[in-house]
Amino acid sequence: MEYSNIQLAYFIERPNRFIAHCRLVETGKTVVVHVKNTGRGKEVLLPEALVALDYVPSPKRKTDYDLIAVKKGDRWINIDSQIPNDLAAEGLLQKKIVLPKLMGEIIYLKREYRYGKSKFDMYFETDQGEKGFVEVKGLTLENQGIGAFPDAPTLRGKKHVLELIEATAAGYHSYLLFIVQFSKIKVATIHQAMQPEFFQAVAQAKQDGVTILAYNCEVDESTIELLGEVPFDLTQPFIDPNL
Incomplete structure (x- = not known):
């Protein structure tokens, strides 16, 4: 991009x-x-x-x-909140992003797909008849090589995580995908102190079968490009550099 x-x-x-x-x-x-x-x-x-x-x-x-x-x-950090969805869609279609648990290959991808009372960022189908959703979040907060989301409370984000849980229970493959908008990162996590309710929702989602992924990016002043998967650890402590 x-x-x-x-x-x-x-x-x-x-x-x-x-x-x-x-x-x-x-x-x-x-x-x-x-x-x-x-x-x-x-x-x-x-x-x-x-x-x-x-x-x-x-x-x-x-x-x-x-x-x-x-x-x-x-180093540069991209803070464009619109770019993660574009990167995710491109990454999925070009197989730069691999979704675990799928048997087939994605043959159909639709963005902003309505499900329940809101829209997921992406709906997909595979050549094996699998169906699922991907909710994408851009991650820009970093401290000491640890990336964390969110950097501000997000009621919409919590709602989407809870609906991923419902979709999983209904038989869909469900993914929460963090696009890390910088390159140097050791691990991604949830900023529990910023929004404990969001942390609890993600913990519940992971327990109920939602797959959580993080991919970082190479960034300079005019470009951003997917690099690869980075570890996601819900238990990783994070110190907010703003506190």
């Missing part, structure tokens, strides 16, 4: 979760940008942090820029 028109800038401030002010590296001009992630991102969106802006001007938009990545130390 490659962004078409990247411009580098320095982060200044984030007045609300949708908008940030940044200073373009090339011209020094301060611009208003759309933050493509409603998570908090406090540990990376620091004053003078180098960020990547996608320049996408349109008369229908309130801003000409999307903030899609931020540099943390010597």
Whole structure:
């Protein structure tokens, strides 16, 4: 996945979760940008942090820029909340992402599939008649090589996990897939202290047969590409760098 028109800038401030002010590296001009992630991102969106802006001007938009990545130390972290679903769909169809427990190969994939009272990110069928769902979550929070989700409470995320449990009971294959939007990671886990109810829902899902997976990505200022599967450990302690 490659962004078409990247411009580098320095982060200044984030007045609300949708908008940030940044200073373009090339011209020094301060611009208003759309933050493509409603998570908090406090540990990376620091004053003078180098960020990547996608320049996408349109008369229908309130801003000409999307903030899609931020540099943390010597590496980039993609924070575009829309990209994980694209990466997951591509990965599944190109067999870069392997779903355990399946006997056949995926021959049909539909995104935003309605089931119960909400939509799952993906519904699939295999050549062996298997059917299932994949719910995708982008993971951007990291500390000491440990990635954790969520970085802000998510009622919608908890609802989807509970519905994966229901789908599993109804005979579907069900997967919770974390797309880690950076490369250097030892293990992925759930940020229990951020949302104990979400942690409990994931623990119940794992016990009831939902498969939990994590895949990391190679990221720079203008591209993001799937790398491979990384360990997921629900028992892994996580220290929030924002606390």
